[in-house]
Amino acid sequence: MSDELKSTSCEQADVEPTATNSAVPIWIIVLTLILLFLGAVYFDRHSGWFDQQVYAPFNSAEELARYQPQSGEAAMITHSKAVYESVCGTCHGSDGLGKPNQAPLLAGSEWVVKDIQSLVRIPQAGLNGPIQVAGHDWNLSMAPMGAGLSDADLAGVLSYIRQSWGNKGGAVSADDVKNARTAISGNAPSAADLAKMTPVERGHAVFQKYGCFQCHGPDGKGGVHNTNAKTAEQVPSLIYVADGYTKDELKKFIMTGERDIPRMNLAGPEPPHFMPSWGSIISSNELDDLPSFLFSLKLKGEKSDF
Amino acid sequence: MINQNRFSVFLLGAATLALLGAGVARAADSLDAETKARIERFEKGALTIDVSKYPGGIRDNYEVFSTKCTQCHKLSRPINCDYVMPDEWSRYVKRMMHKPGSGIDTADGKKIYEFLVYDSSVRKKTMLDDKLAKATAEDKKAAEAKIKEVRDKYDK
Numbered sequence: 001m002s003d004e005l006k007s008t009s010c011e012q013a014d015v016e017p018t019a020t021n022s023a024v025p026i027w028i029i030v031l032t033l034i035l036l037f038l039g040a041v042y043f044d045r046h047s048g049w050f051d052q053q054v055y056a057p058f059n060s061a062e063e064l065a066r067y068q069p070q071s072g073e074a075a076m077i078t079h080s081k082a083v084y085e086s087v088c089g090t091c092h093g094s095d096g097l098g099k100p101n102q103a104p105l106l107a108g109s110e111w112v113v114k115d116i117q118s119l120v121r122i123p124q125a126g127l128n129g130p131i132q133v134a135g136h137d138w139n140l141s142m143a144p145m146g147a148g149l150s151d152a153d154l155a156g157v158l159s160y161i162r163q164s165w166g167n168k169g170g171a172v173s174a175d176d177v178k179n180a181r182t183a184i185s186g187n188a189p190s191a192a193d194l195a196k197m198t199p200v201e202r203g204h205a206v207f208q209k210y211g212c213f214q215c216h217g218p219d220g221k222g223g224v225h226n227t228n229a230k231t232a233e234q235v236p237s238l239i240y241v242a243d244g245y246t247k248d249e250l251k252k253f254i255m256t257g258e259r260d261i262p263r264m265n266l267a268g269p270e271p272p273h274f275m276p277s278w279g280s281i282i283s284s285n286e287l288d289d290l291p292s293f294l295f296s297l298k299l300k301g302e303k304s305d306f
Numbered sequence: 307m308i309n310q311n312r313f314s315v316f317l318l319g320a321a322t323l324a325l326l327g328a329g330v331a332r333a334a335d336s337l338d339a340e341t342k343a344r345i346e347r348f349e350k351g352a353l354t355i356d357v358s359k360y361p362g363g364i365r366d367n368y369e370v371f372s373t374k375c376t377q378c379h380k381l382s383r384p385i386n387c388d389y390v391m392p393d394e395w396s397r398y399v400k401r402m403m404h405k406p407g408s409g410i411d412t413a414d415g416k417k418i419y420e421f422l423v424y425d426s427s428v429r430k431k432t433m434l435d436d437k438l439a440k441a442t443a444e445d446k447k448a449a450e451a452k453i454k455e456v457r458d459k460y461d462k
Contacts, residue, residue: 234406244401306419
């Protein structure tokens with residue numbers, strides 16, 4: 001018994017260990033490919049493409065504190081500030097100082113701290129015509145930028161502007177906005193009134209409501225100056241859209257908008273005006289009526305084809 | 307050693323593929339990708355048209371077409387796009403013509419339009435016939451009349 005064992009172990013010791021070449025199993029290669037692909041997709045989605053904010057998100061504890069989850073009032077203010085920046089800030093400025101020939105200042109404006117209903121009316125219904133703000137005369141128009149905001153969001157934004165930049169107004173509650181909105185809606189054309197109007201008239205109302213004339217001129221007859229835009233530095237007029245678009249093409253264009261306005265001088269600044277995407281702002285009924293009005297702008301007696 | 311080399315080649319290949327994949331995923335995220343992709347596809351096609359067999363008037367119009375339209379975009383965009391019907395060209399040319407500062411007056415616009423209608427009836431005949439077949443009887447009749455008008459004017 002023990003002899004047998006001995007001889008076996010002796011035999012095994014005699015065999016030289018050898019190393020053989022063999023191909024890497026195909027499944028490892030496939031697995032590597034899949035993992036690499038997923039890795040790259042993950043990298044693409046989450047790396048921030050080496051953005052400073054991702055790789056050096058903060059320089060001090062103070063800065064970091066802003067990124068901490070907030071609750072109650074602090075969160076409300078942060079949210080309202082964000083809404084302000086996206087809806088109002090483009091024209092009125094992040095600093096509330098307004099922009100020359102575009103929008104009056106809000107910092108120190110008597111309208112901001114006045115009674116709540118007059119204030120709600122401005123973002124809710126828009127504002128056209130002359131107004132004096134902090135001793136200066138303005139005669140511009142503003143689209144109903146806040147009409148699509150919820151009561152709470154609009155209240156938040158109004159509270160934000162009433163209490164920022166040195167303004168000393170009281171907070172506005174969602175109920176205040178709701179009441180003011182009910183009072184204002186009494187003046188808007190009713191569904192029955194709208195049904196009596198022709199599509200062109202309804203389209204004109206839409207054109208006025210959303211302030212299209214601010215850029216495209218009264219009745220779309222001539223656009224405002226647009227520095228460095230390839231279109232002769234003008235926002236195009238709309239009197240020829242009937243020749244250039246079908247109704248569906250026009251609707252699609254209004255919905256999508258055009259953010260990248262080609263530049264006249266490639267090295268020059270980005271043109272300040274661009275076509276917003278109205279898809280999420282105007283209702284589908286309004287979008288149906290608008291082309292009727294725009295097509296009616298065509299000059300009488302002009303041939304539409306060649 | 308050989309296997310190691312082979313493996314690093316595989317790794318390289320895999321990395322390239324992965325990056326490509328990520329790129330595709332990224333492109334799909336961007337806004338209005340459909341329209342952009344469509345235009346890019348057109349622009350990748352031929353940059354010029356061989357007009358040597360076209361009548362003289364059409365050859366002259368091709369000159370207007372190639373000088374005016376390249377002020378703002380590559381000529382390959384209209385050359386390879388899927389517009390073929392006279393009304394499509396009419397809208398497209400009018401849309402471009404009425405952009406402020408285009409420098410295309412009605413006379414130039416008409417030349418460009420007639421060139422495009424003529425060219426579509428020759429070079430893009432299959433696509434044109436296909437669209438004509440799908441059009442309503444009324445639209446088909448109007449389109450054929452327009453094409454005939456342009457062909458008669460230049461073919462003489």
